Structures are given as C-alpha cells and as structure tokens.
Amino acid sequence: MGDDGVATAIELRGVTMAYRAKGADYTAVSDVDLTVGTGRFVSVVGPTGCGKSTVLNAVAGLLTPAAGQVLVDGKPLRGLNRKAGYMFQQDGLLPWKTVLDNVAFGLQLRGVSKSERAELARDWIARVGLAGFEDAYPHQLSGGMRKRTAVAQSWIGDPEMLLMDEPFGALDVQTRQVMENELLTLWTGSEKTVLFVTHDLDEAVSLSDEVVLLSAGPASRIVGTYAVDLPRPRNLLDIRTSPEFTEIYRAIWSDLRDEVMKTYERTSEGDAVGADR
Numbered sequence: 001m002g003d004d005g006v007a008t009a010i011e012l013r014g015v016t017m018a019y020r021a022k023g024a025d026y027t028a029v030s031d032v033d034l035t036v037g038t039g040r041f042v043s044v045v046g047p048t049g050c051g052k053s054t055v056l057n058a059v060a061g062l063l064t065p066a067a068g069q070v071l072v073d074g075k076p077l078r079g080l081n082r083k084a085g086y087m088f089q090q091d092g093l094l095p096w097k098t099v100l101d102n103v104a105f106g107l108q109l110r111g112v113s114k115s116e117r118a119e120l121a122r123d124w125i126a127r128v129g130l131a132g133f134e135d136a137y138p139h140q141l142s143g144g145m146r147k148r149t150a151v152a153q154s155w156i157g158d159p160e161m162l163l164m165d166e167p168f169g170a171l172d173v174q175t176r177q178v179m180e181n182e183l184l185t186l187w188t189g190s191e192k193t194v195l196f197v198t199h200d201l202d203e204a205v206s207l208s209d210e211v212v213l214l215s216a217g218p219a220s221r222i223v224g225t226y227a228v229d230l231p232r233p234r235n236l237l238d239i240r241t242s243p244e245f246t247e248i249y250r251a252i253w254s255d256l257r258d259e260v261m262k263t264y265e266r267t268s269e270g271d272a273v274g275a276d277r
C-alpha cells in the first residue's frame with residue numbers, strides 16, 4: 001500500500017540494471033525506486049538511451065536486476081511477469097495469421113477452446129474498430145489498423161497491468177493521437193495499471209496520472225516524479241492546447257531539457273551514452 005492508500009501494483013526497490021558488452025559492464029540504470037499504484041497510468045520519460053526500455057523490461061521480467069528488487073502486487077518478481085500484457089513499438093503480429101488468429105493467439109497458447117477464443121477475438125476486434133477485417137492478413141492493414149490489432153492482442157487476455165514501450169512511436173501524428181485517445185477510452189474504468197515508456201513528453205503528459213523522469217545515462221536515476229492532475233475523461237485532440245496542460249508540460253520539460261542537453265554533451269564529447277562498453 002502506498003502513502004496515498006492506493007495499493008501498489010509495481011514497485012522497484014533500489015534497482016540497478018547492467019549489461020555486459022565487449023567484456024565490460026555497463027550500468028544502464030542505478031538505484032531506481034519507483035512505485036506504481038494499482039490502476040494508475042504512469043509514464044517514464046527521459047533522453048534517448050537513458051534506460052526507459054531497460055526499466056520496462058525489468059518489470060516484464062525479461063531482464064534481471066544486478067541489484068535491488070522488482071515487486072509485482074507486493075511479491076518479488078521471479079521469471080516473466082505473467083500479470084502483464086505487452087505492447088512494443090514493433091507489433092508482434094504473425095504475418096501468416098489472420099487478424100482473428102493473431103488476436104486469439106495468446107488465448108490459444110493458454111488452451112482456451114477454439115470457439116471461445118474466436119468469440120472473444122471477434123468481440124475485441126469490434127471494440128478496436130476492426131469489425132469486417134477478421135480474415136485480413138497483417139500486410140493488408142494500415143499502420144493504425146496493425147496497432148488496433150496489437151491493442152486487441154494485448155487486452156484480450158485481460159491482464160492486470162499493461163507494459164507499453166513506445167507503442168505508437170512509428171505512427172504518423174494524426175493516427176497516433178487517435179490511437180492514444182482510443183487507448184484512454186479503453187483504459188478508463190478498466191482498473192488496469194499501465195506503465196508506459198515514451199520519449200515524447202507531450203504523449204506522456206496527455207495520457208498519464210504521473211510522469212517519471214529518468215536522468216541522462218549511464219547509471220540513470222530518477223530525477224523527478226510529476227503528478228498530472230488534468231481532469232478525466234480527457235479528449236486528447238483538445239487537451240494539448242489547454243493552459244493547465246502547458247503548465248505541467250513546461251515544468252517537466254525544464255528538467256527533461258537539462259537531461260537531454262547532458263546526453264548531447266556526452267555524445268559530442270565522444271563520451272556517448274553507452275560508449276564505455
């Protein structure tokens with residue numbers, strides 16, 4: 001339970017993440033403490049290469065901390081985080097499977113019967129606005145439609161939490177805003193916890209309850225946690241022009257800007273992020 005009385009879904013305690021490359025250790029993030037309340041939408045931002053994906057992969061159980069601990073629902077995470085659904089920048093659609101079979105694939109792996117998974121998949125395909133495309137193959141879909149399929153794929157298993165790594169990064173600006181809006185509509189009232197990684201502060205502020213800022217690497221740490229108390233439901237197509245949005249954005253940007261500059265300085269000095277590996 002956090003200080004605010006909200007149960008804790010994800011907790012990082014003194015987490016340090018290191019990679020071994022070219023015979024040397026590279027510390028990507030160092031001594032990170034992070035608490036994500038159940039049902040909260042929390043984004044992690046920071047300059048390029050600071051370790052955002054590394055933190056997310058630790059919560060996914062894909063990487064093991066060199067020091068510290070990841071807790072999920074209060075229990076130390078061992079192996080894969082099976083309470084989480086995932087969405088990455090590159091969708092994981094299987095090109096030889098139809099939209100229906102791609103959406104139903106996770107249920108198939110869990111042994112759900114064919115008729116039950118087809119029914120659920122049809123329902124999800126309709127919810128993400130793709131009714132009529134059940135038999136289409138990924139190469140027949142636009143970028144936005146592929147993302148909708150990926151959203152259905154990650155939500156169909158009804159995970160407690162969603163781990164998203166720049167899920168809309170590859171989309172054009174308009175499609176991206178539509179998808180962000182739809183993600184919020186889906187999330188509202190779902191009580192699902194979302195940990196969302198993005199390099200785009202605008203996206204982070206628009207979507208989140210809280211934004212966590214990581215410093216320039218190596219050995220990134222958390223510079224600050226910022227509450228985004230914009231009212232919900234939010235219409236992302238309008239919210240970005242509101243004075244409240246601008247105020248929160250500016251406050252975070254003044255800190256993020258410093259970290260971005262450090263990253264550029266290190267890179268231009270030849271001490272690039274990760275260059276000591």
Ligand SMILES: Nc1ncnc2c1ncn2[C@@H]1O[C@H](COP(=O)(O)OP(=O)(O)OP(=O)(O)O)[C@@H](O)[C@H]1O
Pocket residue numbers: 019020021026028046047048049050051052053054055199217273274
């Ligand atoms: N498998 C790996 N082996 C060695 N170093 C790695 C590996 N994965 C990531 N790194 C390094 O760890 C640091 C953090 O990487 P990470 O991908 O977590 O950053 P990021 O903030 O998500 O980056 P971006 O904003 O560019 O997506 C970088 O310097 C990266 O080069």
